[in-house]
Amino acid sequence: MNLRLTEARAWQALTEHFPEMRDQHLRNLFAADPERVRCHTLEVGPLYADFSKQPITATTLDLFARLADEMELSSARKQLFNGANINVTENRAALHTALRAADTDASLAAETQSAIRHELARMTDLHRRLTIGQVTGFSGQAISHVIHIGIGGSDLGPRLLAEALGTQQTNLDIRFVANLDPADLERTLADCAPARTLFIISSKSFTTLETRSNFDAARRWLQAAGCHDADLQRHFIAATASSDTAIAAGIDANNIYRFWDWVGGRYSVWSAAGLGAFLAVGPASFEQFLAGARRMDQHFRDSDWRHNLPALLAFISVWQVNFFNYGSHAIVPYDQRLSRLPDYLCQLVMESNGKSLRQDGQPIDWQTAPVTWGGVGSNAQHSFFQALHQGTRVVPVDFMAPLAGDASDTRQRNLLLSCLAQSRALMCGQHHPGEPQRDCPGNRPSNTLLYPQLSAEVLGMLLALYEHKTFVQAQLWQINPFDQWGVELGKSMTRELAQQVETPASNTSLDASTRSLLERYRAATGAE
Numbered sequence: 408m409n410l411r412l413t414e415a416r417a418w419q420a421l422t423e424h425f426p427e428m429r430d431q432h433l434r435n436l437f438a439a440d441p442e443r444v445r446c447h448t449l450e451v452g453p454l455y456a457d458f459s460k461q462p463i464t465a466t467t468l469d470l471f472a473r474l475a476d477e478m479e480l481s482s483a484r485k486q487l488f489n490g491a492n493i494n495v496t497e498n499r500a501a502l503h504t505a506l507r508a509a510d511t512d513a514s515l516a517a518e519t520q521s522a523i524r525h526e527l528a529r530m531t532d533l534h535r536r537l538t539i540g541q542v543t544g545f546s547g548q549a550i551s552h553v554i555h556i557g558i559g560g561s562d563l564g565p566r567l568l569a570e571a572l573g574t575q576q577t578n579l580d581i582r583f584v585a586n587l588d589p590a591d592l593e594r595t596l597a598d599c600a601p602a603r604t605l606f607i608i609s610s611k612s613f614t615t616l617e618t619r620s621n622f623d624a625a626r627r628w629l630q631a632a633g634c635h636d637a638d639l640q641r642h643f644i645a646a647t648a649s650s651d652t653a654i655a656a657g658i659d660a661n662n663i664y665r666f667w668d669w670v671g672g673r674y675s676v677w678s679a680a681g682l683g684a685f686l687a688v689g690p691a692s693f694e695q696f697l698a699g700a701r702r703m704d705q706h707f708r709d710s711d712w713r714h715n716l717p718a719l720l721a722f723i724s725v726w727q728v729n730f731f732n733y734g735s736h737a738i739v740p741y742d743q744r745l746s747r748l749p750d751y752l753c754q755l756v757m758e759s760n761g762k763s764l765r766q767d768g769q770p771i772d773w774q775t776a777p778v779t780w781g782g783v784g785s786n787a788q789h790s791f792f793q794a795l796h797q798g799t800r801v802v803p804v805d806f807m808a809p810l811a812g813d814a815s816d817t818r819q820r821n822l823l824l825s826c827l828a829q830s831r832a833l834m835c836g837q838h839h840p841g842e843p844q845r846d847c848p849g850n851r852p853s854n855t856l857l858y859p860q861l862s863a864e865v866l867g868m869l870l871a872l873y874e875h876k877t878f879v880q881a882q883l884w885q886i887n888p889f890d891q892w893g894v895e896l897g898k899s900m901t902r903e904l905a906q907q908v909e910t911p912a913s914n915t916s917l918d919a920s921t922r923s924l925l926e927r928y929r930a931a932t933g934a935e
């Protein structure tokens with residue numbers, strides 16, 4: 408579309424509306440409107456969202472809904488679900504919603520649906536065989552340890568899912584390795600028996616340096632333990648969209664679990680890319696996880712913008728980023744099982760929306776992805792919360808917490824109360840006459856998401872909620888959330904440096920800083 412975001416009529420109306428909202432304390436918004444909570448909360452299944460502690464009124468959200476219409480958000484949403492090639496720079500669809508769609512979804516091609524079902528059935532069968540000890544290693548003993556090797560989207564989502572829900576009775580010990588640093592794999596394998604260890608190499612491209620290096624190291628570890636080359640294939644499974652590359656790398660074709668190029672890396676936890684997590688939570692929980700996401704998909708697809716949770720959270724975020732100029736966003740789950748969520752959302756938000764070109768290649772002159780970070784409450788209260796309360800930068804927060812738990816355990820109750828107290832303290836602040844060091848200004852915005860308990864369904868809903876929020880933001884900012892070209896530069900420069908190490912004479916094209924750092928490396932390792 409030719410219309411630039413800042414030229415939209417609704418954007419201009421928001422610009423006029425902004426000073427009125429900027430100059431009010433959040434406390435006053437509550438004082439002025441007894442209906443505020445009713446009007447600024449939304450329930451979607453088991454998920455309850457309170458966004459009343461935001462510098463918004465009904466007018467703000469109405470204007471954003473108008474903006475969404477002007478920016479043709481409905482048609483973008485339709486294209487997302489229909490599998491149009493909306494990832495324009497890579498000329499492919501972003502059809503992660505198909506991975507959790509109902510069998511009856513008429514908008515999807517029958518072959519797509521049956522391919523998805525087929526891989527899920529194979530994953531289920533692998534789970535069954537592993538559980539009954541039918542999968543054996545080079546000595547004939549049953550597999551007891553599964554190491555999921557992947558990075559980025561092939562790690563963060565699966566790791567989050569496994570850590571959040573991987574409590575099922577299982578005879579398998581499932582672990583995750585991502586880092587190129589040998590310490591990661593070495594420590595993970597320290598107490599594993601090679602003959603009983605299976606590796607899942609999860610990589611969409613099957614070319615990622617970190618994953619391939621750990622794959623090679625795992626092979627060496629097995630060989631050093633007496634595994635003959637002929638038996639190596641028994642210890643490796645690939646989850647990939649590049650079967651040929653996996654086969655060329657030595658994976659048995661029967662051990663390849665497929666996903667497709669229309670599944671973006673950071674949107675791939677719903678596919679075979681999440682195989683390690685699938686084995687950890689079991690097929691039934693995974694099905695519930697998909698069902699939760701499906702529920703959020705339906706809500707996103709069917710609700711008007713004013714009652715559409717992903718859209719509302721996106722509107723609020725755009726309001727914070729582009730009008731209030733807040734550059735960062737903290738994710739604070741008061742739920743130990745969601746301790747990996749900040750890392751997961753860091754990739755989802757920043758790799759998707761950390762862009763500065765419009766979809767048509769034109770530069771933009773508005774801010775995009777806020778720096779997204781966070782930590783689990785209540786630990787976070789004792790690390791970064793001081794800055795949230797009294798620092799010079801305002802950092803909007805998303806809180807989340809379970810409502811139910813063991814009623815006789817006061818720790819559970821105090822956890823929830825701590826969460827509510829923090830969002831209240833950020834909003835209300837407090838003045839201490841004569842003790843300015845204790846003054847907290849308040850007026851610091853947050854959303855609160857509550858749910859009964861962290862079930863597989865709730866987790867699926869939460870992740871799909873943030874996926875769609877990210878998508879709506881991208882449409883308003885007019886960027887493509889589904890590519891990540893910026894990541895490529897660092898990768899190619901690593902390759903360039905590797906060459907420089909091997910042939911030092913040709914390093915003259917390097918900048919002086921990198922050259923001198925490389926020289927120190929050579930001196931330290933004797934690579935000269």
Ligand SMILES: O=P(O)(O)OC[C@H]1O[C@](O)(CO)[C@@H](O)[C@@H]1O
Binds near residue numbers: 559561618672891
């Ligand atoms: O699954 P692959 O192909 O190994 O890629 C891993 C990750 O690398 C990236 O391409 C860049 O970080 C991510 O988008 C992706 O999730």
